[in-house]
Amino acid sequence: MVAATGQQIHVLTGHTNWVNAVRFSNDDGWILSGSTDGTVRLWDAESGKQIRCFEGHKGPVNSVSFVENTLVAISGGDDRTIRFWPLPDGSEL
Numbered sequence: 001m002v003a004a005t006g007q008q009i010h011v012l013t014g015h016t017n018w019v020n021a022v023r024f025s026n027d028d029g030w031i032l033s034g035s036t037d038g039t040v041r042l043w044d045a046e047s048g049k050q051i052r053c054f055e056g057h058k059g060p061v062n063s064v065s066f067v068e069n070t071l072v073a074i075s076g077g078d079d080r081t082i083r084f085w086p087l088p089d090g091s092e093l
Helices: none
Strands: 019-024 030-035 039-044 050-055 061-067 072-077 082-086
Touching (some): 039 072
Parallel strands (some): 019 061
Antiparallel strands (some): 061 072, 072 082
16 A cells, blocks of 8 residues: 555654554554654554653663554563563553
8 A cells, every 4th residue: 555655644753762663453453653752652544643652661672563463562672581462451461
């Protein structure tokens, strides 16, 4: 969809430092990002608006993904932890 035109659709602002990881959901409805600011953020892909900010890592977040067929995000960071985040309420599992 976006790659076909090459046009910028949104600039996602919210992280306060470098973004290390980005992942689109399978249905392209959400974007997940992880940053050296220690946060994981969930975005609405259509509007570009931030839905939720997940905080809990004690250092940079280096990887993010969606757990397939669930409403759960997963992240890994320099604090040597892997964290699971339920998307509906944002509390860490």
